[in-house]
Structure formats: C-alpha cells, structure tokens
Amino acid sequence: MNNLTTDILQTLATKGDLNELFRSHLELAVNTLLRTELTAFLEYDKYDRVGFHSGNSRNGSYDRTVKTEYGELHLQIPRDRNGEFKQQTLPAYKRTNGTLEETVIHLFQKGITMSEIADLIEKMYGHHYTPQTMSNMTKVFTEEVSAFKKxxxxxxxxxxxxxxxxxxxxxxxxxxxxxxxxVGIRPDGTKEVLGYAIAPNESTVTWKEILEDLSDRGVKDVLLFVTDGLKGIKDTIHHVFPQAAYQHCCVHVSRNISSKVRVADRKEICExxxxxxxxDSRETALEARLAFSExxxxxYSKLAKSILENDNLLTxxxxxxxxxxxxxxxxxxxxxxxQIKKYSRRKEQFQNEESMDRFLVSRFDTYNQKFLTRIHRGFQQAEAELEKMFERLTN
Incomplete structure (x- = not known):
C-alpha cells in the first residue's frame, strides 16, 4: 500500500478534507518532477562532485502558483546558473490547469456568457476568476470566430x-x-458551411450581404443555387452570381400545395x-407537370397555373x-x-449576438471537419460532367 492510499484511508477514517490531501500530494509530485527535470538537464544529482566545474549548476528557484480543481499549488520552479533550463512539466505562463481552461472554452463555445461561466467555475472549484481572466482564456476562440468569417x-x-x-x-x-x-458542395463532392449572418428576420437584404461576402472571399463560379423560394431571392442571387442556375426547392412547393388545398385532396395532389x-428525365417531368395542371x-386554378409556369422547379x-x-x-x-436548433435548445437563450456567434462557429467547424474529405452521394460519378459544365459557364 503506497503513501497516498494510506493517507486516503486515514483521511476518510477521520473525515478529513480529501481535496486538501489530493492538493498536497499533487503539489509534492509536481515539485519533485520539476527538480528531477533539472537533474536530467544538468546530468548530475544535487551535491554530486561530477557537477564541479561542469560549466553549469543549480541556481535556486522562483515561486509560482497554479490553480487546479483541488486548490492552489505552490510550486518552486528550479533554475540553472546559465539560464538554459526550460521546464516542460507546466505550460509556460499558465496560472490554471489545462483541464479547467478546456472546460471554460467548451462552455464559451456553447454560447454561455462570461459571468455565467465565472459563477459556475467558482461553485465547482471554489475560487473566483475575474472577467478579465475569463476573457483571456476564451480570447483564442473569439479569434477563431473572426477567422471563420474571413x-x-x-x-x-x-x-x-x-x-x-x-x-x-x-x-x-x-x-x-x-x-x-x-452550405456549398465543391466540384469534388466535399461540402462546407461557407458563411452565415444573424438578423431579426430572413430577408433578401441579408442574403445579398452574405453572397457579396462569399464573392469577396474568393467564390467566382457557382453552377446552381437551391433555396426555399423566398420572394426576390432569385434576383438577389443573380445580382452577385449572374451566371448561376437557380432551383426552387420542390419539397417546399409541395408543403405550400398541401396548405392550399382541402384536407381530402392533400395526399392525392401531393403524390x-x-x-x-x-x-427520369426533363421530358417526362414536363409531361407530368402538364398532366398535373390539367x-x-x-x-385549384391558381395553384395549377403557378406550377405550370414555375420553370425553376425543373432546373x-x-x-x-x-x-x-x-x-x-x-x-x-x-x-x-x-441539428443546430437541437443543440441550441440545450441553452434557454443566447445573452447576446457574440455568444451566438461562438456557438454557431463551433457547430460549423465541427461540420466542416466532418465533411472535409467525405464525398457527397453521386458527386464522384458526376465530377467529369460537372467540370464540363464549369467550362461552359466560364466560356
């Protein structure tokens, strides 16, 4: 039975503070490891005569405090006289343990605010983090949001x-x-979230800003845009990408049909x-559309006419x-x-637009990494034909 096990049993028997026990043992272990690191660097033990006239020697230590889930560790970081020793046990300049920082960043990604995180950390670990400390911890991810957008x-x-x-x-x-x-699919069939924007309501104004942003970030040629048919969206797309084709989502049209006919007719008309x-082909589709209209x-004369005249259904x-x-x-x-909505429901609300930005970019990055090398169904077989379509688009 080792010393830690013995101490744990004794602490439990006396109803002592286990956190303090773990803290003290961790502090001892880290300090021992730091001294061992310096010994390995110098290649001789303390007081060993081998070190005499070796050209370098121990030169005391400096104090450093690191916060962990068990409390503060008071550490003595050893130094060498030549200033060449760089300890590897602790990350440079960190005042908190990595696990805690990862927890904070994870919460930050989920859209939780600084004050909420600070309160939670204080309850979990028993010590307070100032808003500035929290901000420093999460600065990296804030920069990632900016990098995603740019x-x-x-x-x-x-x-x-x-x-x-x-x-x-x-x-x-x-x-x-x-x-x-x-969301875009590249010619090779891989896909990614290209961009996003937050606004009180869906509008062509916001979509125009997004499309212009895509163009500014390098998108030149797009074969097809697919949307739910928001009024004015086709003209908005062609304002930025005039050569792109446009497809009105057939599933949305079907839902619209369902809402405009009697319940008794819904199943038949949607079928x-x-x-x-x-x-199987455009020709067969044209025949089916004509039959539908007749x-x-x-x-439902207005509905039948709208389907017959909507050429964006067959693109x-x-x-x-x-x-x-x-x-x-x-x-x-x-x-x-x-999926975005599903994950967002785990949080009652986002306190500001910045917290929503962090949440969204976290989900978008996960999506983009997942599909970075996955080819979407059918695109491998279509790659050569799509290349010809791009050539015709640019000639």
Missing part, C-alpha cells in the same frame, strides 16, 4: 444551398432571430406533384443524373439546421 473559399462550387432557421436571441428582450446559413420532380386546374434536370436527388430540395441544409 477565411478564403474555393473559387468553384457545384451547388450552394441557402436556408434560414430561427433561434431565440436576447437583445433588450428575447425573440427568435433568423440565422441565414449558406401527383411528386411525379414531376421524381421523373387534372387540378378546375379545382436540376440539367445536372448529372447521379446527383439530381440532392439538388431538387434544400433537405441537405435543412437537416443540418435541425
């Missing part, structure tokens, strides 16, 4: 999806605000509409067959946005 992007994207989701945000009061998100965007125009048929299922809707980005 990073350079690829010049080409086969498709870019635009969609907004709503999350509660506190300004003076708490209200849901629109998180505008752009009929599905034959349009699940056809069948339903007597009951995806101009693309390789292997990727069409990924292009006729915004399902790809909507499923991602659902």
């Amino acid at each position: 990073r350079k992007l690829n010049s080409r994207y086969a498709v870019i999806y635009l969609d907004a989701t709503y999350i509660p945000l506190k300004r003076k009061t708490v209200e849901k605000e629109a998180i505008h998100i752009a 009929d509409f599905k034959t349009i965007y699940q056809a 069948k339903w125009r007597s009951s 995806f048929y101009d693309f390789p067959l292997s990727i069409r299922r990924s292009l006729y809707s915004t399902n790809l980005i909507e499923s991602f946005n659902k």
Whole structure:
C-alpha cells in the first residue's frame, strides 16, 4: 500500500478534507518532477562532485502558483546558473490547469456568457476568476470566430444551398432571430458551411450581404443555387452570381400545395406533384407537370397555373443524373439546421449576438471537419460532367 492510499484511508477514517490531501500530494509530485527535470538537464544529482566545474549548476528557484480543481499549488520552479533550463512539466505562463481552461472554452463555445461561466467555475472549484481572466482564456476562440468569417473559399462550387432557421436571441428582450446559413458542395463532392449572418428576420437584404461576402472571399463560379423560394431571392442571387442556375426547392412547393388545398385532396395532389420532380428525365417531368395542371386546374386554378409556369422547379434536370436527388430540395441544409436548433435548445437563450456567434462557429467547424474529405452521394460519378459544365459557364 503506497503513501497516498494510506493517507486516503486515514483521511476518510477521520473525515478529513480529501481535496486538501489530493492538493498536497499533487503539489509534492509536481515539485519533485520539476527538480528531477533539472537533474536530467544538468546530468548530475544535487551535491554530486561530477557537477564541479561542469560549466553549469543549480541556481535556486522562483515561486509560482497554479490553480487546479483541488486548490492552489505552490510550486518552486528550479533554475540553472546559465539560464538554459526550460521546464516542460507546466505550460509556460499558465496560472490554471489545462483541464479547467478546456472546460471554460467548451462552455464559451456553447454560447454561455462570461459571468455565467465565472459563477459556475467558482461553485465547482471554489475560487473566483475575474472577467478579465475569463476573457483571456476564451480570447483564442473569439479569434477563431473572426477567422471563420474571413477565411478564403474555393473559387468553384457545384451547388450552394441557402436556408434560414430561427433561434431565440436576447437583445433588450428575447425573440427568435433568423440565422441565414449558406452550405456549398465543391466540384469534388466535399461540402462546407461557407458563411452565415444573424438578423431579426430572413430577408433578401441579408442574403445579398452574405453572397457579396462569399464573392469577396474568393467564390467566382457557382453552377446552381437551391433555396426555399423566398420572394426576390432569385434576383438577389443573380445580382452577385449572374451566371448561376437557380432551383426552387420542390419539397417546399409541395408543403405550400398541401396548405392550399382541402384536407381530402392533400395526399392525392401531393403524390401527383411528386411525379414531376421524381421523373427520369426533363421530358417526362414536363409531361407530368402538364398532366398535373390539367387534372387540378378546375379545382385549384391558381395553384395549377403557378406550377405550370414555375420553370425553376425543373432546373436540376440539367445536372448529372447521379446527383439530381440532392439538388431538387434544400433537405441537405435543412437537416443540418435541425441539428443546430437541437443543440441550441440545450441553452434557454443566447445573452447576446457574440455568444451566438461562438456557438454557431463551433457547430460549423465541427461540420466542416466532418465533411472535409467525405464525398457527397453521386458527386464522384458526376465530377467529369460537372467540370464540363464549369467550362461552359466560364466560356
């Protein structure tokens, strides 16, 4: 049985302070390790005659305090006379243990405010961290938010999806605000979150700012944009990327149809509409659309006319067959946005826009790393044909 085990048993028997026991043993262990480091560096033990006239020797120590979950460690950092020894036991200049810093940064990423983190740390570890200390700990991640927004992007994207989701945000009061998100698939089939913006409501003004930002960061050629059909969005896209094709999400159109017909007709009319965007070819889709219009125009004339005249429903048929299922809707980005909402519900509200920024960029970075090398379904087979489409776009 070692000394620590014996001390633990004795402390438990006397109902002593286990935290203090662990703190003192940790302090002893770290100080011993520091002295051992210097011995290994000098290559001789303290008071060993081998060290005489060796050209370097011990030169006392300086005090340093490090905060841990068990309390403060009072350490003596040894020095050598030549000033060449650099200890590796403790990270330079850190006053807290790495685990605690990682905890703070993790909480910061989740959108928790400085004051909330400080209160939590004090309850958990029994000592107070000033707002400045907390700010220093999380400065690195704040810089990562800025780096995410400013990073350079690829010049080409086969498709870019635009969609907004709503999350509660506190300004003076708490209200849901629109998180505008752009996700792009590169010609090789890998995908990433390109950019985002927070605004009270979804609008073409905000989307225009995002698109201009993408252009400024290097995006030049985009084959296709897919959106839910926000009024004016097509013109907004073509203002920044005039050569890009545009696809109106067929799933959103189907939902819109469902809301405009009687309950008794919903299933049948939606099944009929599905034959349009699940056809084998554009020609078959055109026939299905005409049949849809003729069948339903007597009951729902305005709806039938809008489907017949909406050429943006069939744009995806101009693309390789292997990727069409990924292009006729915004399902790809909507499923991602659902994950964003799911994680955001773990926090009742974001206290300010900066806390939401940190949360969002944390999720976006995770997504981008996950799909950095994963090829989206069908894009490997379509790569050569997509390259030809880019050539036609730029010629």
